[in-house]
Amino acid sequence: MTADLRKGRMGLQACLLGLFALILSGKCSYSPEPDQRRTLPPGWVSLGRADPEEELSLTFALRQQNLERLSELLLLPGAEFHHYVGGPTETHVVRSPRPYQLPQALAPHVDFVGGLHRFPPTSSLRQRPEPQVTGTVGLHLGVTPSVIRKRYNLTSQDVGSGTSNNSQACAQFLEQYFHDSDLAQFMRLFGGNFAHQASVTRVVGQQGRGRAGIEASLDVQYLMSAGANISTWVYSSPGRHEGQEPFLQWLMLLSNESALPHVHTVSYGDEEDSLSSAYIQRVNTELMKAAARGLTLLFASGDSGAGCWSVSGRHQFRPTFPASSPYVTTVGGTSFQEPFLITNEIVDYISGGGFSNVFPRPSYQEEAVAKFLSSSPHLPPSSYFNASGRAYPDVAALSDGYWVVSNRVPIPWVSGTSASTPVFGGLLSLINEHRILSGRPPLGFLNPRLYQQHGAGLFDVTHGCHASCLDEEVEGQGFCSGPGWDPVTGWGTPNFPALLKTLLNP
Structure with missing residues (x-):
């Protein structure tokens, strides 16, 4: 210096x-x-x-x-x-x-x-819950990279070139860390039928010692198996902002670097109402700046359905942030219609989604959201949500029944949009690989194109509703999926060959 x-x-x-x-x-x-x-x-x-x-x-x-x-x-x-x-x-x-x-x-x-x-809000004082681990269902053997690749129509040739020209990243908060040994064991168990990288290229920040977290293990293992053989970074941000995720600290790391991965996935979020308006607006400004730089930012939609809280004795849905930011691509969750078959997908009832109470509806989604609001036969009461707010998620992927290796132990039936987000991000990294090799720029901010092309290249998910509260006594459904865009699964889940064709051209 x-x-x-x-x-x-x-x-x-x-x-x-x-x-x-x-x-x-x-x-x-x-x-x-x-x-x-x-x-x-x-x-x-x-x-x-x-x-x-x-x-x-x-x-x-x-x-x-x-x-x-x-x-x-x-x-x-x-x-x-x-x-x-x-x-x-x-x-x-x-x-x-x-x-x-x-x-x-x-x-x-x-x-x-x-x-x-x-x-800190009392609901966020605890360590962020690990992704849900459920019991064995029927004869289902669990979601692995091979199941992901088969469902979304990837072949063994759909992998990265392994060069430094293309890279991807995930961010970890709340004292969540991964282990290289877990990643290596995961790839030995589940990565035998496609080319892959066995280690993370770069860790930015402090990688803590001690036990690995399921969240961090899940993010790294499925980003690197979906976006197979692509250079992968992990951003590890220590500490907390007023008891919650230090999103601004992470975004400052991005702002201060000139060469960055093209795709970033984040499986964390907080209720909008738990954060100060000044903090939300500043983080949103930094997200907008990152999108303007050509980064693709994906955030999990959350695992609480539409959310639920009581205001003056009346229930309302509870949107999450940064999932509700208009400058990120938000990923919801699905499950297989039949628990032991690789078949059509339906809504995973925990999949987060809804309408922001902070950000107005961006112009790129005006047509799709207006159509949903005017045609859905199962809308909740209008007092439960802000129909003019930014609507999310934008897309979805499988979020139920994953295998993960954590602390050298293979763990079955891990669920949550923490799983669907790195999967979708990895597939976008594969599409970036094709774009870069053909002399085109990376995808960058994806949402305007997604909505302009009406979800082309995605499997439309049309069955199922997510959870929330419908009255003061019992929990019930929030929003329901239907043809086209909906605030549960967005435009749907990836059909890789079709999505590649849709997104390959400028």
Whole structure:
């Protein structure tokens, strides 16, 4: 690092410390987040003030202009933090009881300051649940790479060339890690009939030690078997943003690199209402920037159907983010119509989907969504969802009954859109392989093309509904699939030869 670079970095660090001190000193007069509260949310108890020397992790989300104004700040003493405990798992956090404020001159250049006030939602205090592991059903032997390849009409020749010209990636959060030994064993067991790579090309971030997680194992193993013989990266982001996934930290890693994999799959998400509006909007801006760079971003639609929560005693559906972002391609889930046969697919009842309460419906999906709303015979009550919001998912793939190797143990019947997302991403990487070899650019942001071509190249899933709440007493169905696009399986699941033909040309 040159002396000038070191000086610049030290100056920025000093400016951020000055900003931090000003915020807590109470000498400023502007707060960009009107929803900040000085009172504790229900279920939290103060354990007393934190030691002034205790290390804290805060998120300063600066708007990316006029950063030189930070140099006007001075380092001031006087920060106050307290320990709190709450939630069903007695989670401990450190937060400030004082409102934060910014100078009038600085306020237009700061989106938000995270880690000061907001408490993790009680529904997200736990470690993210592993993908669902179900019991044996009938004679079904479970979904493996060969089952995926047969259902979606891939041949042994449908693999990557193994060069560095094409690459793909998955992102891991919430202390989920994979093991190289698990990947190698998985490929020995299930990768014998197609060319593949036996190891991850690059890990970006901190790869923790200890036990492997089923989530991370699932993502890596099926991204690398669906997108077979394609260079694969894993982004591993430590820590949490206010108790939840550090999506912004991951996106900053992408923003700061010039050469990136073309396809990124993410099997994580949070309820929209559990995140601050400023944080959602900033993450969404970064997703838009990534899409503008030509990256294909796929997110799992979630495993709670339409979701359900109570507002003033009335139930409403609960959309998830980043699945609800208009700048990502969201993947729902299906299962085989017959549990032991490779046959037609129906809705997997856990498949997440619905309508955003934050983002309006983008123009690229206006026609498809309007048609669904006007023709579906099984719409839930209109008060349950925001019909004008961004609708998701966009596509789907099998999400039920997967085999995974984790901690050297083959585990059957793992289910969730955490499985369908890397599968769909891997197939898009194979299509990128053809595009790159023929001199075309990678696919990039996929949604406008998907909707313009009305789901060409996909198997339309027309049977089944996903779960949610229909009244105050019992859980019931949310939305149901039908011909064309629907908010359960999107346009459907991949028919690889047809999808390749559809997406190969510019």
